[in-house]
Amino acid sequence: MRRTLLLTVLSLGLASAGAAQSSLPLSATATLRDPAGTVLGNASFVQQGDGVRVSVQVRGLTPGQHGMHIHEFGRCTPGVGAATNKVVAFGGAGGHFDPGMSKNHDDPKAPNKYGHGGDLPMLTVGADGVGQANFTTTKASLTGENGILARSIVIHAKADDFKSDPAGMSGARERCGVIERDGLKVRDYALPGPQDFPEGVAYDAKKGVLYTGSAQNGTIYAINAQTGAVSKFQEGGALGRQIALGLDVDKQGRLWVAGGAQGTVSVLSPDGMTLKVLETPKSPRPYVNDLVMAPDGNVYVTDSSRPVIFRVNSKLELSAWLDLSKTPIRYQPGVNLNGIVVTPDGKYLLVMQLNTGDLWRIDLKTKAVKKVLGGLKNGDGLLLDGRTLYVARNKDQVVSKVSLSADYGSGQLVKEEPLAGLRFPATLARIGNDLVVTQAQLDRMGGTPETPFKLTRFAKF
Structure with a gap:
């Protein structure tokens, strides 16, 4: 899986963008449009410490004060508005960005646990219909849990009373712009299902195909890495497999699937047939999470609930390899x-x-365990490229780069990258000089995820 085919044109494009991005400050821009699509302003965002500096310029509004908010989704399309339960202009942007899950509209200075992270100061419009605002907010950021990349900024028709749910009685949505990262290009692979929640990802270099699996229903998709075409590789529920988490492809082109709370490891043929379902020992709380092929011919498997690493040998026999x-x-x-x-x-x-x-x-020979480093809060999937380790940090919504020592016994965090906006990134795969990360949105299971679900491809940084 980790020997990959370089798709020259795309990779060079992403690499060039990555090089340009490295010399730029973390910043973003939103082009503000009216419901007819006419460009009537812009907003800029620059990271400053734990907060973000916001500058807004807009025209064509009625004089006076206007409510202004960051909304959940990066869509300036019609949709159902929470205040009216009817289709409204820019309803596709969803409700207010609420990373603290406060479910409460409040003052722009209220901590996010008490009020929406998207609650912003009001915009004042002059007699000429031109409005400008410049302020810094610590409720939002371009990176981390409060990240607003790939979300929307919306300006309303009326003043905000900073207390009434859901939007401070600020009226219709009159301007909207998607907050887009400056200086960085990525490629998204969209998935077709409304409940996909893609957790695992693996790349088959011989086929030029990405595999990703649903943490919700176990469906596995095959994605043509060049064209982006998506097909179902195996339907969820095959032989009782309801979940697909960590994935890997072996030298025979077989796809291995970690089965989460089912406590299983499934082995699928190159054409999507189930060859074997391996069961870990019965227990109240299994959670088989991820797996990797090793040069010794064995597959090593983590369990997030039980302190054990399992091993599957070349005869497809599963055993408890290390009692943690x-x-x-x-x-x-x-x-x-x-x-x-x-x-x-x-x-x-x-x-x-x-x-x-x-x-x-x-140590695979002695089973000796050594701590390499700490501080990788919410670290999820890993990808090792020589002595560079990439870590998908789900709740933090970044991919971290770690430089490791020659013996892999120590390391240093080099960079935390939010890309163009991440939604609970879970695992990583490599395609030549590019990486692909799943935007799993596992924090939205049981809620309202942003669709379409997607995987994002980007140049190594």
Whole structure:
């Protein structure tokens, strides 16, 4: 899976964009349009510490004060408005961005746990219909949990009373713009299902195909990495497999699937038939999360609830390989070991403990365990490129770059990259000089996700 085919034209384009982006400050722009699509202003956003500096210029509005908010979705299209339950202009932008899950409209200075993160100061419009605003807000950011990239800024018809739900009695949505990252190009692969929640991803270089699986229903899609065409590789529920988490492709072109709470590892043929379903020992709380092919011919599997690493040998026999309770790794409430990779020399496993933010090295020969580094809060899937480790940090909505020592026993966090806006990134795969990350939105399961679900391809940074 990790030996990949370079798609020259796309990769060069993404690489050039990545190089340009590295010399620019983290910033974004929104082009403001009226419901007819006419451009009537713009807004700029520049990261400043933990907050963002916002500048808005707009014309063609009635004189006076106008409510202004960041909305959940990056869509300036008609849609159902929460205040009226009718189709309204820019209703596709959804409700107010609410990272603190406050469910409450409030003052622009209220902490996000009390009020929407999208609550902004009002815009004052002069007699000439021109409005300008310049302010800094710490309720929003261009990166992290409060990230507003690929969301929308909306200007309303009336003043905001800063208290009435859902939008401060600010009336119709009159201007809207999608907040787009400056200086960085990515490519999105859209998925067709309304409940896909793509968690795992793997790349088959021989076919030029990406595989991704649903954490909600287990459906596995095949995506042509060049054209973006999507087809169903295997329907969810095949042989009782309801969940598809971590994925990997072996040298025979078989797809391996971690089955989450079902406690299984499934092996699928290159044409999508189930060859084998391997069951881990029965227990109240299994959670088979991720897996990796090793040069020794074995597949190593993490379980996020049970302190054990499983191994599947070439005969497709599954066994408990390492009892983690006898190592420095201590399981705690929540999601424990998750992402797993093997070093190029075949000597070590690197595993991510999500709830502690700790990265661990495990010697495949001696089973000795060593902590590599901490601080990778909400670290999920891993991708190892030589001695550079990329970490998808789901709730933090960034991909982190870690530089590792020659023996993989220590490392340093180099960069945290929000790309063009991420929604709970879970796992990574490599295509030549590009990477692909799933936007899993697992925090939206049981709620309202942003559709279409997508995977995002970007140049290595």
